[in-house]
Amino acid sequence: MRLALLAWRYLWARPLVAVLNLVLLSLGLASMTFVILASEQVEHAVQRDLAGIDLVVGAKGSPMQLILSGVFHLDSPTGNIPLGTVKLLRDHPLVARVVPLSLGDSLHGFRIVGTTREYLDLYGGQIELGRTWKIPLEAVLGADAAAELKLRPGDTFAGSHGLGMGGDEHDHYRYTVVGTLARTGTVLDRLVVTSTESVWAVHAHHGSAPAEAGQPADEHGDDHKDDHGHDGDHDAAHEDEDDPREVTLLLVSYRSPLAAVSLPRWVNTQPALQSAAPAFETARLMKMVGAGTEVLRGFGIVLLAAAGLSVFIGLYHAVRERQGDLAMMRMLGAPPRRVAALVVAEALWLALLGIIIGLVAGHAVTHLLGSYLQTERSLSLTGAWVSPWEAVVPAAAVLLALLSAALPAVRAFRLDVTKLLQAH
Amino acid sequence: MLEFQNLRHRYTPQVEVLFPDLRLAHGDHLLVLGASGSGKSTLLALIAGLLSPSSGHVRVEGTDVGSLRASARDAWRGATLGFVPQRLHLSPSLSVLHNLELPFVCAGEHVDGPRIATVMDHLGIGALAHRRPHELSVGQAHRVALARALLREPRLILADEPTASLDDEAANDALGLLRQAASETGATLVVATHDRRVTDWLPGAHVLRLAAARAP
Numbered sequence: 001m002r003l004a005l006l007a008w009r010y011l012w013a014r015p016l017v018a019v020l021n022l023v024l025l026s027l028g029l030a031s032m033t034f035v036i037l038a039s040e041q042v043e044h045a046v047q048r049d050l051a052g053i054d055l056v057v058g059a060k061g062s063p064m065q066l067i068l069s070g071v072f073h074l075d076s077p078t079g080n081i082p083l084g085t086v087k088l089l090r091d092h093p094l095v096a097r098v099v100p101l102s103l104g105d106s107l108h109g110f111r112i113v114g115t116t117r118e119y120l121d122l123y124g125g126q127i128e129l130g131r132t133w134k135i136p137l138e139a140v141l142g143a144d145a146a147a148e149l150k151l152r153p154g155d156t157f158a159g160s161h162g163l164g165m166g167g168d169e170h171d172h173y174r175y176t177v178v179g180t181l182a183r184t185g186t187v188l189d190r191l192v193v194t195s196t197e198s199v200w201a202v203h204a205h206h207g208s209a210p211a212e213a214g215q216p217a218d219e220h221g222d223d224h225k226d227d228h229g230h231d232g233d234h235d236a237a238h239e240d241e242d243d244p245r246e247v248t249l250l251l252v253s254y255r256s257p258l259a260a261v262s263l264p265r266w267v268n269t270q271p272a273l274q275s276a277a278p279a280f281e282t283a284r285l286m287k288m289v290g291a292g293t294e295v296l297r298g299f300g301i302v303l304l305a306a307a308g309l310s311v312f313i314g315l316y317h318a319v320r321e322r323q324g325d326l327a328m329m330r331m332l333g334a335p336p337r338r339v340a341a342l343v344v345a346e347a348l349w350l351a352l353l354g355i356i357i358g359l360v361a362g363h364a365v366t367h368l369l370g371s372y373l374q375t376e377r378s379l380s381l382t383g384a385w386v387s388p389w390e391a392v393v394p395a396a397a398v399l400l401a402l403l404s405a406a407l408p409a410v411r412a413f414r415l416d417v418t419k420l421l422q423a424h
Numbered sequence: 425m426l427e428f429q430n431l432r433h434r435y436t437p438q439v440e441v442l443f444p445d446l447r448l449a450h451g452d453h454l455l456v457l458g459a460s461g462s463g464k465s466t467l468l469a470l471i472a473g474l475l476s477p478s479s480g481h482v483r484v485e486g487t488d489v490g491s492l493r494a495s496a497r498d499a500w501r502g503a504t505l506g507f508v509p510q511r512l513h514l515s516p517s518l519s520v521l522h523n524l525e526l527p528f529v530c531a532g533e534h535v536d537g538p539r540i541a542t543v544m545d546h547l548g549i550g551a552l553a554h555r556r557p558h559e560l561s562v563g564q565a566h567r568v569a570l571a572r573a574l575l576r577e578p579r580l581i582l583a584d585e586p587t588a589s590l591d592d593e594a595a596n597d598a599l600g601l602l603r604q605a606a607s608e609t610g611a612t613l614v615v616a617t618h619d620r621r622v623t624d625w626l627p628g629a630h631v632l633r634l635a636a637a638r639a640p
Contacts, residue, residue, distance in 0.1 A: 002529045006522075013517030328513040331472065332572075333502015334530035335495050418469040421509050421584070 003338065007345035010318070017314045018350070024310050025354035025400070026361060028303035029393050031296060033362020036389045038369070039293045041381050046072075046282055049187045052097075052122050054260065056276045057081070057089065057267050058249035063276030064284065070101060070249040071278055073111050073187055076163055077103050080246035081273060089252060092266075094259035100247040102199040105159035105170065110145040112159045112175075112192045114199030114247075120181070122251065123188040129153055130179030136201045139175045139194040143183035144374070151177050159192075159202065173202045189380070200245055307354075308400045311347055315408035319343060326412055327420035340409040347405035351397040359393060425450045425612050426471070426580065430480035433466055440478060443467060444632060448612060453626055456616040458634030464616040467634070468582050471614065472505055473497040484580060502531040506573030506611070508602070510585040512565055514557040520544075520568050521553040527575045536575075543571045547601065562590065566598050574605055581606055583615045587622055599625050 011018050049071055056070045061078025068075035089098045099122060102114035113119070117132055120140075130153035132140055141151055151157065156174045175194065183189055254260065260277070267275035319326070326339050367383025374380065426448040434440040441463050448454055456464050469475040470482050473489040482489045484504060492500055514523050521540065528535040544550045547567045557565060566586075573581060583602060587595035599622060606613045613629075615622060623631070 002525070002535060003532075006526075006529055009522060010517055322515070322517070324511070324513045325515040325517070328509070328515070329526065329530045330474070330498070331501070331505075331507050331509070332527045332530040333498055333500075334532075335498040338530065338532065418465070418474050421469075421474075421507075421513070422465050 003342055004345050004349075007342050008349055010322070010342070011346050011349050014314075014318070017318075021307065021311050021314055021350055022353055022357070024303060024307035025350060025397065026357040028300050028307050029354050029358025029397055030361035030365065031300035031303060032396065033359055033390060033393055034365050035293055035297050035300060036387050036392065037362060037366045037383070037385050038381060039290075040387045040389065041366075041385055042289065042379060043286070045186070045379060046286070048123075048185060050278045050282060051186070052253050053251045053278050054254040055252040055264060055267070056249055056278060057085065057252055058274055058276075060272060060274045063274065064281050066249060066274060066276040067278050067281040067285075069103065070251065070276075071187070073103075073113075073191065077248045078274065080248055081250070083243050083245040083247055085270075085273065086247065086250060088270075089250060089267075092263070094255050094263050095252055096255040097253040099251040100196055101249050101251065102196050102246075103163070103248040104199065105161055105202065106163050107145070107157055107159050107192050108149060109164070110142070110149065110190055110192050111163060112139070112194060112199070114194055114196040116196065119193065119251075120188070123184050123186045125184055125188050125193075126182045127179045128182040130177070132179055133193075133195050133198070134178075136195055136197040137173060137175050138178040139192050139198070140179040140181060141177060142181050142189040142191045142193070144189040144380070145192055146180040148374075151180075153177050153179055170202050185380075196247060304396065304400060308404050311350060311401065312404040312407065315343055315347060315405055316411070318346070319408045319411050323415065323420050326415050327417045330415065330417045331421060336413045336415070339415065340413040343409040343412045344402065344405045347401035348398070351394075351401035355394045355397045358397070359390065362393075425452065425485060426454065426614070427483040428480070429483070431470065431477050431482060432479045433463070433470060433475060434478035435466075441466065443470075443480075443634075446630065446632060448630060450612065451610060453606065453613040453629040454615070455623060455626055455629045455631045456614065456634065457618060457623065457631060458616075459618055462634040464618075464634060465584060467632075468584055468614070468616055471580070471582065472501055472507065474501075499531065502527065503576060504579055506576070506578035506581040508569050508573050508581070508583040508586055510588055512557075512569040514565060514568055514572075516557050519554050519556060520549065520560070523557065523568060524572055524575060527572060531576070539575060540571075543574055547571050563594050563597060566590075566594070567601065570598075570601055570605065574609070577609055578611055579609075580612050580614065583613065585617050585619070586615060587617065587619045592621070595619070595621055596625075 053071060056066045058066045058070060058077060059079030059081050065075050065078050069077040086098055086100050089095050097118060099115060099118045101119070103111060105112040120132070127140070128143070141149070146152070155177045157177070158169045158171050158174050161168045161170065175198065181188065254263065264275040264277060267273050329339050330336070363383040366381055366385070370381035370383060426446070428443055428446040430445065431443040432440055443463070446454070456467055458464050466475065470477055471484065471489065473492060476490050487500065489497065515526070524540045524544070525535045541550070544553065547570060549564060549567045549571065552560065552564060552568070557568070560568065581602065586598050586602060590598060602613060602615070603626070605611070613626070615626065
């Protein structure tokens with residue numbers, strides 16, 4: 001114990017060297033922590049958001065875009081598809097569930113999704129306050145959206161056109177908040193959910209399709225009055241081939257794994273339809289994001305290597321500088337292993353401090369990035385996440401300390417005491 | 425107390441030095457005289473068990489130092505010997521007090537704070553506890569080094585050139601303290617020096633003269 005205290009004093013006898021080594025070590029360990037926390041949370045979030053969705057069906061376009069817009073609500077949709085597609089797929093024997101989504105509007109950056117209650121079930125969404133929607137223009141808010149917009153049941157709001165901030169407001173059609181959802185840890189937390197009919201109602205009057213303005217699918221957009229009347233006559237159960245109403249995309253769950261073989265191909269042969277398999281597209285996505293984490297991981301390893309080298313050089317010099325001290329320790333009765341242990345203990349102090357600072361800084365950086373991403377309505381990251389993989393951080397630090405201290409410790413062990421205590 | 429018997433040390437395969445036989449009783453002191461390179465430091469290292477004799481024996485209180493196993497020898501050295509090196513070897517990284525904790529830490533023992541305080545006060549360095557060695561005068565530094573040697577109540581005190589680079593007054597002071605410490609604890613002093621002043625000053629001590637030339 002006293003030896004550890006002595007090592008501590010020796011460490012801080014050269015404060016500049018100690019601080020340099022500590023900074024390098026902490027930076028390396030912090031980036032390692034960050035990579036672990038961020039990649040694990042992104043992966044978890046992606047897996048949760050994919051829950052139960054086997055296939056996304058939308059307008060022709062990039063499959064990746066379909067997944068990003070339909071599952072993660074990050075990109076713009078590819079366009080709209082006829083409402084009849086819902087019935088077409090629901091009637092397919094290999095399909096268990098079809099959840100239609102109508103996108104295109106947002107509320108201060110939180111997307112408004114017109115859908116059915118099945119969408120809430122998909123993510124295990126539970127009402128926390130109020131109830132779910134019953135008639136058009138009633139909306140339910142995800143936990144993050146409710147908290148940030150400070151909206152409660154009974155409040156009203158107007159959605160704005162487009163998925164970013166600053167679109168035109170649909171002033172004539174105000175939504176009423178009827179409920180808020182408990183936190184699910186999924187994309188649902190960041191959404192405003194309403195019925196498909198609400199989105200139709202808003203857009204029928206406004207004169208643009210549910211999806212981004214200017215989509216070619218919007219063929220009936222100019223005929224305001226007719227559309228408005230049309231809506232009044234229809235209900236969601238009434239779906240026929242000539243129905244001009246549209247949805248943006250469909251989240252499909254298979255009845256059997258066999259569907260994965262035939263259903264996507266069948267969908268793609270339909271005119272104007274495109275299918276995308278989330279599992280496949282996210283694997284592709286993670287590979288792209290993975291390149292980023294690899295770079296960061298590599299950066300962390302380079303920092304750690306630099307830290308290791310710096311600690312090694314520091315200790316090597318320290319042993320040479322303190323040869324007299326160490327020889328005197330031998331003279332005072334310390335066996336060689338105790339002198340070597342003093343050198344190792346100094347490195348272990350650095351490791352311990354590095355572990356503490358590195359973990360704290362790693363969590364802090366993750367948290368800061370998380371709050372930044374939250375204002376961007378993007379991925380949810382939190383510094384409060386704890387991963388079992390973080391055990392790698394102290395392990396790496398201790399291993400590094402032992403490696404760096406090995407040669408200096410051997411030198412201390414083999415010290416020629418007689419020569420060093422010579423009078424000359 | 426201290427006995428050399430047919431003691432030889434081999435520096436290289438060609439060069440071996442033979443030390444004269446010797447037998448010291450308790451309370452006796454020994455002066456080792458000789459020019460530099462005559463083997464004074466080697467003899468001290470043999471007594472301390474830092475070097476092993478090529479033949480013969482060093483016995484301290486009947487213990488054959490060369491026959492102790494390495495770890496036992498380290499523990500024995502810490503418990504039996506007090507050492508005052510010529511260059512003092514106070515650690516510049518540590519305060520005076522922390523330097524004085526070293527004998528206990530090195531032995532893996534509990535630090536005896538009251539004992540440190542007693543010895544510091546006795547040597548008149550009680551007020552210097554939190555100074556760094558470079559903030560001390562030469563005389564003060566000598567006292568700290570002596571305190572470090574005395575803390576564990578050694579039976580044998582080895583001093584290597586204790587007066588080198590000291591003026592007469594400081595040399596007198598240093599030697600006075602050494603002799604006083606030895607007489608108070610009944611320890612045996614072994615002083616290696618080529619300083620004539622020491623010879624005059626330790627009357628009655630056994631004298632071992634080492635020839636400058638090494639026996640082939």
